[in-house]
Amino acid sequence: MKKLLFLCLAFIVSSLSAQADLSGIIINEETREPLAFVNITINHNTKTGVITDIDGMFTIKQNEKINTITCSYLGFESKTLQISGHNYLRISLSPKEDQLEEVILSAKNPAHAIIEKVIAKREENNPNNIKSFQYTSYNKTIFDFVATDKETDSVMNSVFKGGHLTVMESVTQKKFIAPNLSEETVIGNKVSGFKNPYFATLATDMQPFSFYDENIKLLEIPFLNPISNGALKKYEFRLTETLYKGEDKIHLISFKPIPNKNFEGLKGVLYINTNNYALQNVIAEPANGLKMDLKIQQQYQFLENKYWFPEQLNYELQVHTVSEDGDILKVNGKSYINEVDFNSEIKKKEFSALSVKIEEQAAKRDSLFWTQYRVDPLRNKEAITYQVMDSLGEKYKFDRILSYMEKLPQGRIPVKFIDIDLTKTFIYNQFEGYRLGTGLYTNEKLFKDTSLGGFFGYGLQDNRWKYGLEAKHIINRENEFFIKTSYQNNVKEIGSYGLPISNQIFGGLRDFMASKMDHLQQYKIETGFRIFKYLKVNVSGQQDKISPLGNYGFETPVFIPNDYQHTAASVRLRYAFREKLIQTPHQNVSLGTSYPVFTLNYTKGFDNILEGELDYQKIEFRVEQDFFLRNFGETSYRLQAGYINKVLPNGLMFTGEGSYDPDILFLIENTFQTQTPYEFLSQEYVDLFLSHNFGSLLFKKGDFNPEIIIHHNFGWGNLDDHTLNFKTKKNIYLEAGLQLGRLVKINYFNMGYFSINAGAFYRYGAYHLDSFDDNFTFKIGLGFSFN
Incomplete structure (x- = not known):
């Protein structure tokens, strides 16, 4: 009986031992960092194996005895290991010293047929085309300072006690309804050194949610997607390996721009699953490099036997400091997507105006919350980071810096x-x-x-x-609903009583040119709120006493006194479809939209009400947009028009669209560059400001990659009272310009470039001046770019 018991026990133990999973991690031998998407073949059988995840981790189910595994990865030496009783392996691969040899394309490149199928299935496999879904994501971003000399490294270890520079964590819940309703709620956020780190979730916005859009935007630069329409004419593809997973194959295809093709391209590897020819893994980075090094990695999973959906997203950003030792600031961000649900009913009325919301308790979550959502326990180095940086943050008031960051944009x-x-x-x-x-x-x-x-x-x-x-x-606060009352004794530029020229908080350079003013005593009450998600409403009423200051340069109608009482009510509507709004503790921040932004302003003037002397109606309309055209560049336009039903004092009329001043040579957007500020006066007008930026598509030579920008501006205006001495744009005002951006680039701490732009504008048509030289003006501008 005892022998039988021992035999049964031995059988159970041997069975458990035989079926124990084999797991481990694969790292880069030089950098000691995990390698994502390494192919692991079992027992030299190319039809059996696994692929490491974004963290370089793998798990192999031992359905049969494993004698050997072979690890292969593009750009690295392959390695075969004998397996003898180990259940966990730490494997390092060495980068190849030689670069990939030039690909000699045969009459039919086998990679092309695969890519053609991927492109054909692109819309079907795009997760943003799924009817609706919701998920939870855990996000972690780590900042490190990598010192190349021992002395600096020793100092850094002493200051940070062996921890990281910064650790950021967040947990978000996202819901989506195709094609454009999206809302992400931050239910937990945590940043070492800060008590209320609302910005933690923003660190995950370094890459798109999926790799299926026509253009992949990285650091605000749109890169042509290698699986977009027409990509076969722009990219060079190479089938490097084919793996097997059950009945499916996984094709590994490397890609890079075809030489001498001038466009913003990517390079990397696509892992394409023959199950609907979808992306299973992606590794990509800018082909020509930026001032900062950026690489993204994405991993997809097949869910409900129907959808390929992102499972893990990773990015790595490296900034080479300006020190002589070549120290590096390294940022690594990871997102893990789980609890994906395609079946629960999501209603449109559940969505607010905000794209990203932050729960009030998000920064106050306890350790039980983080234990629940962390993909793996906090590592020792990360725990040290929280201890050290929290202490430093308390001592040096890091949250005060955060308060400055939130207020400065205001x-x-x-x-x-x-x-x-x-x-x-x-x-x-x-x-x-x-x-x-x-x-x-x-x-x-x-x-x-x-x-x-x-x-x-x-x-x-x-x-x-x-x-x-x-x-x-x-x-x-969420709907931006406020009420405000104010009084001012001030001066105000003529022509500026309606829509502002600039959308900037400081008003822009055009304000420097203001030379014709009214003295203004004003009592005003206003309210504003956001409704219907994308529509913002402002309603105001005001009583003004206005006194013109100095000579306008226009003749004033005899029936209008120099000083006058002005009582008016205004309604302003602004509609920005798909505008992305981010919630911060004390305001909503707009990240803009790629769709047209419409603004309508209506003002009604009253006489005999609150001492008002002017009964009139005034309407202004504006639509503006910036949009990117693949392989062509970025187009910007602003179309604006205004109408007043009767002649008013000059200060309330339309003027000030020009920005030519021989003492101020800066280019000011959405103004006439060759027109003086008050050259024309209008009761009704239409202006169109149009520009197109080709980027470096037309010319690029090494690091010299100037942007070529063309401008064309049109204007028309009219005034009913023809007895006055003034100029109107009753004929169309025309000007054209050529601008060179990034003409001079100044390195900014190896993060990007401050640039100096230069342009020339020419005035032609009905308002062409007698002297040829007087129609020309030269303008300069400043900019910032990552390339």
Whole structure:
């Protein structure tokens, strides 16, 4: 009986031993970093094997005895290992010293037939074309400083106690309805050194959700997708290996731009599964390199026997510092997608205006929460990072820096419970000269939803004091619902009572040219809110006492007094389809949209109400857009028009579209470059500003890759009162320009380039000036790019 018991026990133990899984990790022998998507063949049988995941991990089910495994990876030496009783392996592969040899294409490249099938199935396999889905993702981003000399490395280890520079984690839940409804909610976020790190989820936006769009945007640069239509004429493909997984094959195809093809291209490897010819894995990076090195990796899984869906997303960003030792700042971000659901009913009314929301408790999650969502436990080096950086963050007030980062885009700097308004602090124009003053407003540290404050300033050239008071209360932060009342004693440029020329918070360089002003005493009340997801509404009422200052250069109608009372109500509508809004603790931040943005402004003036003297109606309309055309570049346009039903004081009319000033040579977008600011006066007008940026498609030689940009601007205007001495654009105003961007590039800490642009514009047509030279103007501009 005992012998039988021992025999049974021995059989069970041997069975368990035989069926134990073989797992491990494969790393780069030189960098010691994991290698994603390494092919592992079992017992020299090319039809059996596995592929490592994004973390370089693998698991092999031992359905049969494993004697050997062979690891192969593009650009690395293959390695075969004998398996003898080990259940966990740590394998290192050595990079090949020689580069891939030039591919000699036969009459029929076998990779082309495969790529053609992938392109044909691209829309079908694109996860963004699935009717609806929702999922949960765990995201982790690690920042490291890699020192190349021992002394610096020793100092860094001493400061950070052997930890990373920074660790960022977030957990998000996303829901989606095709084709464009998307909302991601951050339910947990954590950044070493910070208590309220709302920016943690933004670190995952370095790459697209999938690799199926016509263009893959990396660092705001659109790269032509190697599986887009027409890619076979742009890219060189090479079938490097074919793997087997059950009844399916996995084709490994390397790709890179065909030599002497001038376009923004990628290079890397596609793992194509013959099951519907879908992408199973992707490795890609810019072919020509950027100032920063960026590589992305994506892994897909086949779900519900129907959909190929992203499972793991990874990116690696390297910034070579400007130190002589060649130190590197390295950023590695990973996203793990799970709990994917295609079947639950998602209703459109569930979506808010926000693309990314942050739960109020997201930064306060406890260890049980993170244990639940982390893909693997926190590593020792990561735990050290939290301990060290949290201590440093407390000591050096890192969250104060975060507060500055949030406020600066609003033009403000927080100092305890007061915000300093920079837009009221740094003011210059040709009427006032320099204005000395500032604006001070209470912030959320004093009153959570209410701000009280004002501004004051003195113009050194016009010798006038300006001042104002304001009270604002936020009713609903998510829908941007507020009410505000204000008073100001100020000056205001003529022609600027409607839609602003610039969308920038500081008004742009055009404000420097303002030389014709009205003195303004104004009482105003306004409210604003967002409805229907993409529509923003502002309603206001105001009572003004307006006094023209100096000679406009226009003749004023005799029936209009120099000083006048102006009472008006306005409604402004702004519609931006698919605008991406990110929620931060105290505001919503727009990341823009690739679709047209429409703005409509209606103003009604009243007489005999609150002492108003002008009964009129004024309508302004604007549509603007920037969009990318594959293999052609980026087009920008702004079409705007205005109408007033009667002649008004000159300050309320339309003027100021020009930006020519011999003392200010900067190119100012959406203005006429060859037209002086107040050259024309209009009661009704239509303007079109059109430009196209070819990028470096037309010319590129080594590192010299200037952007070639063409401009063409059109304008028309009219005024009913023909007895006055003024100019109108009753004929079409025309100008054209040629601009060279990135003409001079200045390295910015090896992260990108500040660039100097130059352009020439020519005025022609009905308003061509007598002297040929007077029709030309030269403009310069500044920019920033990663390439």
